Amino acid sequence: MANLPILQFEEKIVETVDKNPVVVVIGETGSGKSTQLSQILHRHGYTKSGVIAVTQPRRVAAVSVARRVAQELDVPLGEDVGYAIRFEDRTSSKTRIKYLTDGVLLRESLSNPMLDDYSVIILDEAHERSLNTDILLGLVKRLVRIRRSNFKVLITSATLDGEKVSEFFSGCPVLNVPGKLYPVEILYSKERPVSYIESSLKVAIDIHVREPEGDILIFMTGQDDIEKLVSKLEEKVRSLAEGSCMDAIIYPLHGSLPPEMQVRVFSPPPPNCRRFIVATNIAETSLTVDGVVYVIDSGYVKQRQYNPSSGMYSLDVIQISKVQANQRAGRAGRTRPGKCYRLYPLAVYRDDFLDATIPEIQRTSLAGSVLYLKSLDLPDIDILKFDFLDAPSSESLEDALKQLYFMDAIDENGAITSIGRTMSELPLEPSLSRTLIEANENGCLSQALTVVAMLSAETTLLPARSKPNDKKRKHDDSNLPDGSGYGDHIQLLQIFECWDRYNYDPVWCKENSLQVRGMVFVKDVRRQLCQIMQKISKDRLEVGAHGRNSSRDNYMNLRKALCVGNANQIAERMLRHNGYRTLSFASQLVQVHPSSALTAGNDGMLPNYVVYHELISTTRPFMRNVCAVEMSWVAPIKRKIDKLNVRKLSGGPASSIKEAEQKTELPSKNDEETPAATENVGSRIEAARERFLARKGQK
DNA sequence: CGGTCTCGT
Numbered sequence A: 001m002a003n004l005p006i007l008q009f010e011e012k013i014v015e016t017v018d019k020n021p022v023v024v025v026i027g028e029t030g031s032g033k034s035t036q037l038s039q040i041l042h043r044h045g046y047t048k049s050g051v052i053a054v055t056q057p058r059r060v061a062a063v064s065v066a067r068r069v070a071q072e073l074d075v076p077l078g079e080d081v082g083y084a085i086r087f088e089d090r091t092s093s094k095t096r097i098k099y100l101t102d103g104v105l106l107r108e109s110l111s112n113p114m115l116d117d118y119s120v121i122i123l124d125e126a127h128e129r130s131l132n133t134d135i136l137l138g139l140v141k142r143l144v145r146i147r148r149s150n151f152k153v154l155i156t157s158a159t160l161d162g163e164k165v166s167e168f169f170s171g172c173p174v175l176n177v178p179g180k181l182y183p184v185e186i187l188y189s190k191e192r193p194v195s196y197i198e199s200s201l202k203v204a205i206d207i208h209v210r211e212p213e214g215d216i217l218i219f220m221t222g223q224d225d226i227e228k229l230v231s232k233l234e235e236k237v238r239s240l241a242e243g244s245c246m247d248a249i250i251y252p253l254h255g256s257l258p259p260e261m262q263v264r265v266f267s268p269p270p271p272n273c274r275r276f277i278v279a280t281n282i283a284e285t286s287l288t289v290d291g292v293v294y295v296i297d298s299g300y301v302k303q304r305q306y307n308p309s310s311g312m313y314s315l316d317v318i319q320i321s322k323v324q325a326n327q328r329a330g331r332a333g334r335t336r337p338g339k340c341y342r343l344y345p346l347a348v349y350r351d352d353f354l355d356a357t358i359p360e361i362q363r364t365s366l367a368g369s370v371l372y373l374k375s376l377d378l379p380d381i382d383i384l385k386f387d388f389l390d391a392p393s394s395e396s397l398e399d400a401l402k403q404l405y406f407m408d409a410i411d412e413n414g415a416i417t418s419i420g421r422t423m424s425e426l427p428l429e430p431s432l433s434r435t436l437i438e439a440n441e442n443g444c445l446s447q448a449l450t451v452v453a454m455l456s457a458e459t460t461l462l463p464a465r466s467k468p469n470d471k472k473r474k475h476d477d478s479n480l481p482d483g484s485g486y487g488d489h490i491q492l493l494q495i496f497e498c499w500d501r502y503n504y505d506p507v508w509c510k511e512n513s514l515q516v517r518g519m520v521f522v523k524d525v526r527r528q529l530c531q532i533m534q535k536i537s538k539d540r541l542e543v544g545a546h547g548r549n550s551s552r553d554n555y556m557n558l559r560k561a562l563c564v565g566n567a568n569q570i571a572e573r574m575l576r577h578n579g580y581r582t583l584s585f586a587s588q589l590v591q592v593h594p595s596s597a598l599t600a601g602n603d604g605m606l607p608n609y610v611v612y613h614e615l616i617s618t619t620r621p622f623m624r625n626v627c628a629v630e631m632s633w634v635a636p637i638k639r640k641i642d643k644l645n646v647r648k649l650s651g652g653p654a655s656s657i658k659e660a661e662q663k664t665e666l667p668s669k670n671d672e673e674t675p676a677a678t679e680n681v682g683s684r685i686e687a688a689r690e691r692f693l694a695r696k697g698q699k
Numbered sequence B: 001c002g003g004t005c006t007c008g009t
Helices: A007-018 A033-042 A059-073 A102-110 A129-148 A160-168 A196-212 A225-237 A257-268 A322-330 A346-351 A367-375 A394-406 A420-424 A430-442 A445-456 A490-502 A506-511 A517-537 A556-565 A631-643 A655-665 A678-696
Strands: A022-027 A049-057 A081-085 A086-089 A096-100 A118-123 A154-158 A174-177 A183-189 A215-219 A248-254 A273-279 A292-296 A298-309 A311-319 A336-344 A568-572 A579-584 A589-591 A609-617 A621-629
Touching: A007 A022, A007 A033, A007 A174, A007 A273, A022 A160, A033 A049, A033 A096, A033 A154, A049 A059, A049 A102, A049 A225, A059 A081, A059 A096, A059 A678, A081 A129, A081 A322, A102 A129, A102 A322, A102 A506, A102 A517, A118 A129, A129 A154, A129 A160, A129 A367, A154 A160, A160 A174, A160 A336, A160 A346, A183 A322, A196 A215, A196 A225, A196 A273, A196 A292, A196 A336, A196 A589, A225 A273, A248 A257, A257 A445, A257 A490, A273 A292, A273 A430, A298 A420, A311 A506, A322 A336, A346 A517, A367 A420, A430 A445, A430 A517, A445 A490, A490 A506, A490 A517, A490 A556, A490 A621, A506 A517, A556 A621, A556 A631, A568 A621, A609 A631
Parallel strands: A022 A154, A022 A174, A049 A096, A049 A118, A081 A096, A118 A154, A183 A336, A215 A273, A215 A292, A248 A273, A292 A336, A311 A609, A589 A621
Antiparallel strands: A081 A086, A298 A311, A568 A579, A568 A609, A579 A589, A609 A621
């Protein structure tokens, strides 16, 4: 701790914070900013008038950094130093330094918009530009203006363009703190490889044979490619002459690996043995592997993308940004000087790569964030003119308003309704909050709580059911319920009710190929939602998870509630086949995803109407998680869709839309870096993807 | 019949 670079700047930091309401601190990896800034300000009296909050984009970071600081100050965790993450609040009235996820701070601001428990707010890792951090940036900017004297904000970040943030905060000072990285030599390929798997294989084996000891970290785009490369590496390593070089262990590393497999990379290797770690971008920021000296960077990443004009997500392989490339390279220099092999030419890095990754706020549906902003009731804030560091496109904001209008969260003038207010209190996507509220009216709250919690866990829930070589059909060897023909929401409900009957036994999960971690998460979410619903409602609610066991249950009320909650996500079947067209937005042709539990009737036809949880474009556009609904429930929603007037939704006169459009289309210093419209983002990604596919060759 | 990169309330 004594030799952390940041401590040499203690006086300078304190002096600057004393004189300025906002300070940007640029500190590279190893500078100690996450653990030391809060302690420095604590030493200089900033905890006398309030708590110092430090936000983190990740739960594990909030916990581990809090633990370290408590240790350094020699106090018990949870007293003077504490942390707050979802499901776990380890703070007390004594707490002076509080680490928390940015999502938790946003939640807190709902019940205390002035955040006046805090004398200082430090937004850490702002360069990652998580959706929540971006919203917090806008929020604290406003708080600085309103709270004035007793409030300090620090924005800390590794590589973020300090000037840009400084400009955002009316020219606030920028402090630079050096890091503790060893030099990393960058080696470029002469040209783009035909197959980056083969190319990674060759480079990795070359390193293994020629270079001194040190682990190799290889960045790939996804599980599939990781598995391919791992097996090729194993084969190659076996074929090397015995005694010709040191031993090797090869580890895959990605998010869907069970935790016990992930932590293997943290235990040191046996002596005289080199580790190959083949990873997704999970190893870029989330997991740090000690002992890495060589990095192989394919230059690609898989990224999820939202198109607001079609309401559709896609998962694309795209080129990384310069920031990402440098982050990857830095992973080679943590313990001693290292080398980074870039599988692309310098010219590609220099001319093709974006400077910074497109921030999440420009890649995701904003319904939840817009509802949040509406619920703050800030008289001086117009959603379309909200002060973002990088504004989302006006299309994206209008899409969010439309969604909220169809869910009755805002009225035709764009004002938040009482339904919208209740929705904003629930830590869920708006469609799911709306479903819960409707279900409560319909007398099927307990069922809806289960469905909504299951959907919150996303894919953690139903992993690959069949092994690659297993040609059995979906439910063949599975005893899991089938959704009674109504589709996936009902199946999810039935699965959880089953687990409940088995007293939440983890063994049952494994036997039915359900991820234990995911199911436990569902149980936690469900419990949290029960508490919130109990608080909101005056009556005692019936929230037990036990299924009613009536064999002829047609889930009528639950499906009605789902229809209301998903008013923006309804599809109508075509007359002669089982394709659907989406209602609302521009109508599109979509299919039910093949993994769905929805079944056809005796005539071979699927239901006339379904609601879906998500549209995802892969080989074709699919609806994922669908539920059968009745035409009579859809009719009133259709009328509402026909009557829609977007101009009014955006806050009255059409002028506000125009202004927002102009604002986002202002030329910036670097057009590449701040894309104005989603279409630009989309087309650039499309181009990058085509190049990638062309290069990937064989696949 | 298809394929899931990473976070978070």
